[in-house]
Amino acid sequence: MTPHQRPAPAGGIGSSIRRHEDPPLLAGRARYVADIRLPGMLTIAVVRAPVAHGTLRSIDCSEARRLPGVEAVFTAEEVSKSLGDIPSIPPRVSFDDTVIPYLQPIIAHDRVRYVGEPMALVVARDRYVAEDAADLVFADIDLLPMMMDAGAGDRPARRLFDPENLVTTLEARFGDAERAFRQAEVVVEAELAIGRHSGVPMETRGIVVEFDPAGERMTVHGATKVPHWNLATTAELLGMPPGRLRMRETAVGGGFGVRGELYPEDVLAVWVADRLGRSVAWIEDRREHLLAANHSREQLHRARIAGDRKGRISAIASDCDMDMGAYARTHSIRVADLTLSMLPGPYDLEAYRGTARCVVTNKTPTGTYRAPGRFESSFVRERLIDLYAAEIGMDPVEVRRRNLIKPDRIPYSRPLSSTGEPMLFSDGDFPAILDRLVGSFDWQALEQRREGGEQVGAGVAMFMEKSGLGPWETGTVEVDPDGLVRVRSGCSSVGQGIRTVLAQIVADQLQLDHTRVRVELLDTDRTPYGTGSYASRSTVTAGSALVRAAEEVVRITKQVAAVDFEVDAEDLDYRNGSVFVSGSPEFSLSVFEAAARLHPVTARKYGRSEPGLAVDSVFEVERVVYPCGANLAVVRVDRETGEVAVEQLILYYDIGRAINPMLVAGQMEGGAIQAVGGALYEQFAYDADGNPLCGSFMDYLLPTLAETPAMTALIGEQDPTVTNPLGIKGAGEGGVPGVAAAIATAIEHALGRPGLASHLPITPERVMEHSTAG
Template sequence: MTSIGERLARKEDPRLLRGLGRFGDDQDRPGQLWMRVVRSPLAHGRLVSISKPEGAHVITAEDVPPGVRIPVRLKVQGIDLDDHLQPVLAADEVRYVGEPVAVVLADDPYEAEDLAELVQVDIEELPVTVDTADGTQAAEFELGYGDVEAAFGEAGHVVRIEFEVGRHSAVPLEPRALLADVDPASGALQIFGMTKVPVFNRDVLATMLGIDENLIHVHAMDAGGGFGVRGEFYPEDFLVPWLAWTLRRPVKWVEDRAEHLVAVNHSRQQKHVISAAFDNEGTLLGLKDDVLHDNGAYARTHGIIVPELTLAMLPGPYRVPAFHGRVRVMLTNKTPCGTYRAPGRFEGTSVREQLLDVAADQLGIDRVELRRKNLLTADELPHTRAMSTLGTDVVLDSGDYPGLLDKAMVEADRLGYLSRLESLRAQGHAAGLGVAMFLEKSGLGPQETADVTVSTSGAVRVHSGGTSLGQGIETILAQVTADALDIDPAVVTVINGDTVLQPFGGGSWASRSTVVGGSAVHRAAVAVRERAVRMASRMLEVAEEDLEIKAGMIGVRGAPGSSVSYADVAKACRPGSPYLGPDEPAGLTARRRFEVEHMTYPYGVHVALVDVDTGTGHVEVLRYLVAYEVGRAINPTLVEGQLLGGVAQGVGGALLEEFRYDEAGQPQAVTFMDYLMPTAAEVPRIDVLVAQDAPAPGNPLGVKGAGEGGLTAAGAVIAGAIRDALGLTGSVGRLPMTAERVRGLIEEGT
């Protein structure tokens, strides 16, 4: 019985489609208080006073423990960011519109909202910084290898562009929600929410509250999308549990959409000055980039990981003999930034691929051929770059980058992309085709832990540290377990993100759920299988090597009637069983850990066909192809779904979504009237080619992450297609390519 590779229907769907999901706002407790956050209406100022409505329960910075600030989860480059951490409530100074300055508690959510509007916050305005270049520098660092100066000195051609990526972020279907309650029997703090890295958040909260981590039980919930912004530690993630712990009453908070757009981590905003050195035949000799990264008002849990990833991943799948990147991380009076699906890679890929398009025109080389010429070949992998990111060395593992590019171009031609381009142009349309290569990373460590247990009924339970953010992890881990045990996935139940059931979980982020979490589950399931065979050999009185497992039955080869089931073995593992040794642990169960030293690197190609209305600047994406190498697809349908969703978000970031601010630091996109997302009308027909030609050598499943590849090159390919449609000689300059900006490019060229 083989489960890996099957298009198994999602195990999550029956409950979700029947309205039986457990989302944050579904949770209620008798006598709960509702929390409402009072947020700063100004971008920068000295906090003079807070006037509380009579009889209202209002909490300010003077009420919370002193010095409580949000810690950095991912520390990089040895840079100390302690001076730039965000307090859970502003005490002396506010630094962005939306910063929490107080919270109000009431018995009813509407009463809490009404009372919050009555809180008067007196702020003495201070100068506001919205231009990244004028901000406060929080960090500066460099990454690179090789002799860049020599490469540029020897170059026959040097190509340089400036490119900006606008500020946008994830807007999941469901905003954040949190409920905290103290169990009167055990005294444990029960928390419903924090879905993404629950164990990390539990440990942070325990430190902040000064209590043992075992007194905190985090229950991960179903989540209406994650995408990097959900489940990080925010001010509310301290305030709600602290109030519940202090008051010994349940406290609940549900974020509304207006809060979400100014409160959760923004992302992306960078300005690049990038150059490439080529010889006269178009061979890439060197690459250098100078990056200005806008991190908003504070350094939150992600610290400066996004700019680090930008530099470390910027050479992509290409043969780059010498590289140098410098980044300056600036603080401005805007919402703080963090990760958003494909962090750093969306930005770097957009910039690098636009540079290659410009270079191809200047060198007089076909843009696909220029890429093919400079891609690392299969014989050159694994390929080590003398850089590190996320605490691991950059070692590109397995793949055939030119091979996938060729497959993608053949598929695009077969599907009619090129013929339709010619037809549109013959009809007078400003149509263009974009092609972009990208390199992803996945499977970040350092570890993941999983438990697999077989009950006496034959049912199997998996306790994983991963969390369900909509990616189908329950289905994937059930398939991995079923494959190892040779059973039906229907009997496997997966429980994710419960800090009591799995106290050592690493969470779901950085496309690690299948690579690291799946490998831990695989190891635990194999351990269960091996123990089951040992026990069965005692029960059947035969040697272990004479046993085989088929469809959940452990039997003697050549003796069909001589077998036992996993349920039988589980019964034999009970205390008091004659088959159980005196010091042998009871239960048919195993806990195993999977550790990784190096990430794995999936890769892919995006091809997009666009039609530009030269009168309005409107861009219609007509067709879109993603070719993606995943090593091994546990469930091809779920891989395809991840790619489709990524493209939809990528279209938004490439054409529509942007957080703008006026000179006073007031956000100009605080509703969906102004923050524009793609609808079904804007998302094109998407074709998917999932390749499984380069299994990852660093994990037992051979898998590479699938969560981000649909988004990584979206900005790059759409920018390239627009550039092709307009016949530009230089760069399109920035993303998103709104109709206004496209129209500006058209006017500049006329």
């Protein structure tokens, strides 16, 4: 059978194949960072601040240093002698000069500003000794007044920094919002709050720094969300050439925006390895993760919505206090920026105004968490719409339908910027998305249950997502003569199945079985350029780069075949991994045979200056893509206890084109469970003295399998995007943004109490307080 007669190989784009990542995970062969054992490796324990705010007078490490098995104990004194000044970690995104005074130093000196801030490092032969020695370190700290409320106003006695705790105030607007509110028939106001929570992956953070005494190079093993930025920044902070560092990917037990950013512990571990000339490991325990890894979400909005009594919304406005914690970390003011830019959502508004006050407090610093700014803004906006619908006595679904951007307005240019770029909704049919969602649900059955006395309700929420963030990404396709295609990119695995979908994309382009494609673990020595895996960008950007690389592989294969068959390349066809002469299928050449011909001696014969069949490609993002989605939640409320059970979630997301529908559904459902946690259970609480009240999973509640509702993932592929060659829109965060808003609406529907669910998480105590009031 000739190449053009064989059926197309399975496993390409659109196939729900099993993940390439799973066999080693299921067999216990995957290597997480904590599994790495190196000869002579030492262990680091971090001594953390026991109070939320104070002047650091001194640290006594004498007893710790005397403990057998301790190799060294370091404080800011040793770090500053080595580096000069104590460096602070710069922002990776949303850089603004105003944040510079608020950046976190890699180790505390002079002052501590939150419980859990690194003050000292104990380096020992094993973790048991390191932990015991850390307990022997004594810090003399003079307590200072605590700042625990971002909305409390600036009080000189409670300042974390001079001249004030207000880092910056952001503003976004279009139209004349003030006039719209003055002229509106109906204005509804609400105070809406999103609780402080974050990603808590199964695997905590960790880093292993492998020291090579021969070349004095260090290989950093661990999570590789943004490895190239982390490498360059770590080298700069420590005053060493970037070539001394190498980053290598390990298996990861979840990312969610929290893991893989550059934290103080990462920089300090590299410094310790370099200082001692030894390999070292730091593996975070659960309490450390809850105390020190990025928190997120906490915002308080004083919001308003204006419209007429026919259901037409004219304006939305919100003034937000955003609690950044004690420092500005790598995400700087990105969450505030995204909250403001995404708050108008998929609606065609006359005017909008939003402000965000970014304030430091004596809490753990914050960063991004899955769907940053979109989860928060969707809750605020959709709650306002429900309150407005209740005020005018109209079905909230109908209110949404009347205000969504119509298809004839697409592409729709919104006069706002997001992450520094103009907002353009390039594709999508937003009313159709809403109709598909509500049409998939049996509303009559729900009403029958309500008529029977059950306290059940349903809620709907719309949202806009953001994916494919630039500026660029790399991809390499290398064909081996042995029958394998090896793929590399600047994006890495953070648990999302990226190696599977990239293999599918390359297999589809080369028309090969996906099992012949191997996506390699990220290694900065092998892939020296890349932007990283975050913001639902990996498949969009790396996939697009690999499409171009694969197209070039086909072109080169035709070039080789044209020489061998003595024909013009234009007379050659490509199908199922082989080139053949049009009308003469007996003359064929596979990509693997072409690779074999391109060895060092014969490559020039085929017009190639370099041997091998390998192509590097870069995809430059012209603009990000804004997918639209909708969520429907069904809840049951126990009036006696206030407990809320989410019975069902229907998740609709406009993916444009699904590379692997099974993995897209998995991303949607996994994100939705995290959103359920933020809606009902999760909250980092503190007492008045800044002490964290959530040091374990006994106090920080997560949804378990028992709280997981029945879920239906509806994947929309009717509107592929024009912003990339694959037509795809990122899926990693599409299950998150609207779930909390839909749950809140469903609770109010069940109890018949509009305005009840205004603060997240919606705990049983809050339900009881509001459902019995009045």
